[in-house]
Amino acid sequence: MKGAEKYTSAYEKELYIHDYLVTNCVYVDPEVSSFANTAYGCIVNGKASCEGYARAFQYVLHQLKIPCYYVTGYAGQNHAWNMVYLSGAFYNVDVTWDDPASPGKDFNNHSTNRHDYFLISDSTINRDHKATSSGRQSCPSDYDRVKIVKA
Numbered sequence: 001m002k003g004a005e006k007y008t009s010a011y012e013k014e015l016y017i018h019d020y021l022v023t024n025c026v027y028v029d030p031e032v033s034s035f036a037n038t039a040y041g042c043i044v045n046g047k048a049s050c051e052g053y054a055r056a057f058q059y060v061l062h063q064l065k066i067p068c069y070y071v072t073g074y075a076g077q078n079h080a081w082n083m084v085y086l087s088g089a090f091y092n093v094d095v096t097w098d099d100p101a102s103p104g105k106d107f108n109n110h111s112t113n114r115h116d117y118f119l120i121s122d123s124t125i126n127r128d129h130k131a132t133s134s135g136r137q138s139c140p141s142d143y144d145r146v147k148i149v150k151a
Helices: 001-004 010-024 037-044 052-061
Strands: 069-076 078-086 089-093 118-120
Touching: 001 010, 001 037, 010 078, 010 118, 037 052, 052 069, 052 078
Parallel strands: none
Antiparallel strands: 069 078, 078 089, 089 118
16 A cells, blocks of 8 residues: 555545555455454455454554544444544545445446545435444535545
């Protein structure tokens, strides 16, 4: 993921890491794959559960000195995603749900990166997610969607 270092803005780095994980990791049930709940499973093995995706995103952003938090909650089942800081505000990011090969998505289409759950507000994510983590910051608005293009 050294490719993120070539970018200067936090936005570009976040987008690069998001797209890298979506492209290089596939969703697996944690019961069938060791390390699926870890950053290692996502980054090294290329196989992760939602927890693994979220932990990998958090780990890499921390290495890049970008504030990123791990969020737990419910989205049809127990689920994990992230909250990131960018340009003076917090936003939700769910890398798992942006992966077209994650549960409920087309498992044969791993070629298109999605950004439906990238830098979104609480009201947007609350349509199908419910956070249960305590002490979360408020994410009051979606990031400017026009800026969201593949890095």
